[in-house]
Amino acid sequence: MTSVGIVVPAYKPNTRELVAYLRLIQKTISPDRLHVELDDGSKETVRSIRETGSTVEAVDGRRGKGTAITTGFDKLNTDILAFVDADGATQIESLQEIISTISNDSYDLAIGSRRHPDANILSHQTVVRRFLGDGFVYLTNRLLNLNLYDYQCGAKAISSEGWNKVRKELYRPGFGWDVELISMANESGLEIKEIPVKWEDKPGSTVPTFLTSQRLLYTLIVVYHRIKVLKHSTLHRRISKIGTTPTPIVDRSWE
Numbered sequence: 001m002t003s004v005g006i007v008v009p010a011y012k013p014n015t016r017e018l019v020a021y022l023r024l025i026q027k028t029i030s031p032d033r034l035h036v037e038l039d040d041g042s043k044e045t046v047r048s049i050r051e052t053g054s055t056v057e058a059v060d061g062r063r064g065k066g067t068a069i070t071t072g073f074d075k076l077n078t079d080i081l082a083f084v085d086a087d088g089a090t091q092i093e094s095l096q097e098i099i100s101t102i103s104n105d106s107y108d109l110a111i112g113s114r115r116h117p118d119a120n121i122l123s124h125q126t127v128v129r130r131f132l133g134d135g136f137v138y139l140t141n142r143l144l145n146l147n148l149y150d151y152q153c154g155a156k157a158i159s160s161e162g163w164n165k166v167r168k169e170l171y172r173p174g175f176g177w178d179v180e181l182i183s184m185a186n187e188s189g190l191e192i193k194e195i196p197v198k199w200e201d202k203p204g205s206t207v208p209t210f211l212t213s214q215r216l217l218y219t220l221i222v223v224y225h226r227i228k229v230l231k232h233s234t235l236h237r238r239i240s241k242i243g244t245t246p247t248p249i250v251d252r253s254w255e
């Protein structure tokens with residue numbers, strides 16, 4: 001039987017909403033392990049998470065989404081590794097479909113998509129967020145030679161074999177982690193499927209719109225450069241020799 005592990009990265013979450021979502025995941029999907037990587041959460045939140053039957057690792061400060069998920073995935077010992085954002089924007093039936101795409105359809109990486117034509121959006125992001133998101137998707141598809149509708153939706157799943165191929169190639173600690181994961185999976189020859197999701201925007205996001213957009217653009221440039229290095233571009237190999245060599249997330253320690 002295929003085992004499933006789910007990581008939920010959370011930064012200063014609304015405890016009541018998070019706990020309700022965890023209980024729904026436990027009841028509906030019943031994963032072999034449900035694990036929360038908690039940044040800057042209270043002792044009450046930690047206690048409430050454990051009462052749901054989930055495991056939790058809590059740290060002071062903010063590591064970033066990418067660091068939290070990578071750290072959580074490396075703690076799982078399951079055939080499928082999935083993550084979903086703590087706000088519960090991705091509806092539970094969509095998370096189930098993403099996971100089943102790995103277990104039943106033999107794909108290596110399944111990514112949720114809010115911008116897919118078949119997605120069911122219960123409430124939209126602001127016009128500004130949608131405009132910036134569409135622009136990012138356009139640039140990413142052009143630069144990275146991909147053809148996807150959405151890179152940043154907070155629900156994805158990967159096979160353990162696929163994870164072992166890409167885990168050492170992930171460097172971005174924040175929201176750029178998603179596009180890095182997808183691009184490195186693509187370069188590694190993994191089979192990727194985009195899944196239209198049922199999704200509801202949640203107010204009160206802790207994500208600063210314009211600052212995050214700037215960071216995503218920087219991530220896109222960095223990932224483009226790394227792909228060129230992997231493809232043995234002389235120019236990009238010379239550029240890579242300038243400055244210090246970055247350390248993969250899995251080889252860093254959080255203090």
